[in-house]
Amino acid sequence: MSWTVVIIIANVVVxxxxxxxxxxxxxxxxxxxxILRQGQWYRVITSGFxxxxxxxxxxxxxxxxxxxxxxxxIFAALKGSQGGIYFILFYILGIVISDLPSLLxxxxxxxxxSLGASGGVAAVVFCSILFFPTNPICLYGFICxxxxxxGVIYLIYSYTKGKNMSDNVNHDAHLIGAVxxxxxxxxxxxxxxxxxxxxxxxxxxx
Numbered sequence: 001m002s003w004t005v006v007i008i009i010a011n012v013v014v015x016x017x018x019x020x021x022x023x024x025x026x027x028x029x030x031x032x033x034x035i036l037r038q039g040q041w042y043r044v045i046t047s048g049f050x051x052x053x054x055x056x057x058x059x060x061x062x063x064x065x066x067x068x069x070x071x072x073x074i075f076a077a078l079k080g081s082q083g084g085i086y087f088i089l090f091y092i093l094g095i096v097i098s099d100l101p102s103l104l105x106x107x108x109x110x111x112x113x114s115l116g117a118s119g120g121v122a123a124v125v126f127c128s129i130l131f132f133p134t135n136p137i138c139l140y141g142f143i144c145x146x147x148x149x150x151g152v153i154y155l156i157y158s159y160t161k162g163k164n165m166s167d168n169v170n171h172d173a174h175l176i177g178a179v180x181x182x183x184x185x186x187x188x189x190x191x192x193x194x195x196x197x198x199x200x201x202x203x204x205x206x
Contacts, residue, residue, distance in 0.1 A: 011060070033108070044095070075090070098177035126179075162174075
């Protein structure tokens with residue numbers, strides 16, 4: 001069984017338990033006041049394994065499944081038998097680091113809560129884009145755009161929505177997770193930058 005599947009199972013089990021028990025769901029969410037004032041630091045990690053509803057869970061896990069398998073193979077190719085360890089560490093750090101801006105921004109707001117694997121998922125998606133920038137990413141199953149183009153659009157969108165705060169989605173986590181995915185990948189394999197540039201330079205629209 002791949003680590004991608006193991007992580008998905010963990011998300012499904014924990015999220016399901018949260019659906020059945022709202023009190024448990026709250027205890028696992030990322031609440032800045034509970035973390036900083038009550039020392040409940042476990043929430044920074046557990047919030048990445050729990051979701052608000054089945055749609056939220058399905059979207060994140062569907063995305064993670066397709067990109068996670070590829071990134072897991074990349075890590076295995078680069079790190080051999082330790083690839084799985086790097087992959088799990090990469091995912092968990094993506095959850096933690098993507099929550100930091102919200103943790104600080106809302107440190108005095110006891111009503112702010114954030115949950116979901118989006119930060120870790122964004123990190124995985126952007127890692128795959130960095131290694132294979134011209135691979136198409138299909139939206140809704142039929143709108144296919146090269147990864148590097150979609151990635152730029154995604155970063156701009158997340159940054160803009162994060163500043164406007166016009167909805168209840170934690171766009172800051174998406175943005176930071178994506179950037180973290182790029183930085184981690186470059187640190188792990190610096191040669192990927194040259195490969196990224198070369199692949200884009202050789203890409204043709206038709």
